[in-house]
Amino acid sequence: MSKVPNFFSLKAMNKSHKEISMADFENKVILVVNVASKCGFTKQYDGLEKLYKDYKDRGFVVLGFPCNQFGGQEPGTEEEIESFCQLNFGVTFPLMAKIDVNGDKEDPVYTFLKAQKAGLLGMTRIKWNFEKFLIGKDGLVHKRYSSIATPESIAVDVENLLKA
Structure with a gap:
């Protein structure tokens, strides 16, 4: 298990490379997703x-x-990524700075998430783009979803955590 008590004690860089505290999202249900613009799951x-x-x-x-760790499918800058997401998908949810989710330069947010909830067959590493972690208002990971899990299939879990 991670030594970090919960998600809200972490910090991350936003798309402008300014450090923000995950405590800014306290008392919210959060879906964290590693995204990429040139992936089969981009839709x-x-x-x-x-x-x-x-x-x-x-x-x-x-x-x-x-x-950009999976097949080089997120090659752009944060500005290019944001522009792509807004133009093609109307994205208004927060996009963070580009990070590594595995390996020596792995972002601490992902170190925490993976320690909280292993994937298929107990694997902790992120296998591909668009893996998802659902975090409750308590700051703990409640569920982890593979890349093939659609956002629509997660709605019922979001609903349940919002009611909790």
Whole structure:
């Protein structure tokens, strides 16, 4: 298990490379996703944005963490990524700075997430773009979803955590 008590004790860089505290999202349900613009799963941006719009007024947020570790499918700068997401998918949820989700330069947010909830067969490493972690208002990871899990399939879990 991670030594970090909960998600809200972490910090990350936003798309402008300014450090923000995850405590800014305290008392919210959060879906953290490692995203990429040139991936077969990129169309999930539509579903992520819909999920965000459907539940944001009830205390839900999607945090997109661009990552270029899987097939070089997120080669752009933060500005290019944001422009692509807005133009093609109307994304309004927060996009963070581009990070690594595995390896020596792994972002501490992902170190925490993976320690909280292993994937298929107990694997902790992120296997591909668009893996998702659902964090409750308590700052703990409640569920981890593979890349093939659609945002629409997660809606019921979001709903349940918002009611909790």
